[in-house]
Amino acid sequence: MSFSDNLENTLKNLEAREGRERLAPRKNRSAPVAVENLRGSRFAGELLSAATRIGHGYRTKVHIFWLGGTLRLEAREHRLELRPTAEGFVAVFLVGGEETHREKVSLDGKAETLARRWMDKVGPPPPPPPIPPDLREELGE
Numbered sequence: 001m002s003f004s005d006n007l008e009n010t011l012k013n014l015e016a017r018e019g020r021e022r023l024a025p026r027k028n029r030s031a032p033v034a035v036e037n038l039r040g041s042r043f044a045g046e047l048l049s050a051a052t053r054i055g056h057g058y059r060t061k062v063h064i065f066w067l068g069g070t071l072r073l074e075a076r077e078h079r080l081e082l083r084p085t086a087e088g089f090v091a092v093f094l095v096g097g098e099e100t101h102r103e104k105v106s107l108d109g110k111a112e113t114l115a116r117r118w119m120d121k122v123g124p125p126p127p128p129p130p131i132p133p134d135l136r137e138e139l140g141e
Contacts, residue, residue: 038089038107050111078093078118079094080093089105
């Protein structure tokens with residue numbers, strides 16, 4: 001490939017990239033700042049502590065993940081995601097991957113209230129299945 005062919009290909013690629021950037025929707029440039037505000041906030045710490053404490057009372061493990069700019073809490077088939085938006089943060093409640101509820105969240109608000117609302121939807125674990133009669137006899141019950 002000659003120098004002029006290489007130069008021509010480079011110019012075409014630059015023009016194509018500029019065209020894609022012009023057509024692509026503008027990303028929320030405030031999101032990275034908002035995410036850093038959430039990561040270091042008192043609200044996030046209180047939310048994680050409250051969800052973990054309430055989950056312990058329900059004998060349910062709460063898994064915590066940071067996925068890009070989203071804070072996700074999972075307990076059984078329930079999820080709570082705090083997602084950054086241009087206006088702040090939104091709490092999304094999901095069950096089995098399906099969204100059930102969405103609400104705006106203020107980092108100045110009470111994290112305990114949000115954690116309790118979510119964990120009340122998760123609820124205590126279901127009771128164990130009954131022991132079959134033949135196994136009950138083997139166990140001497």
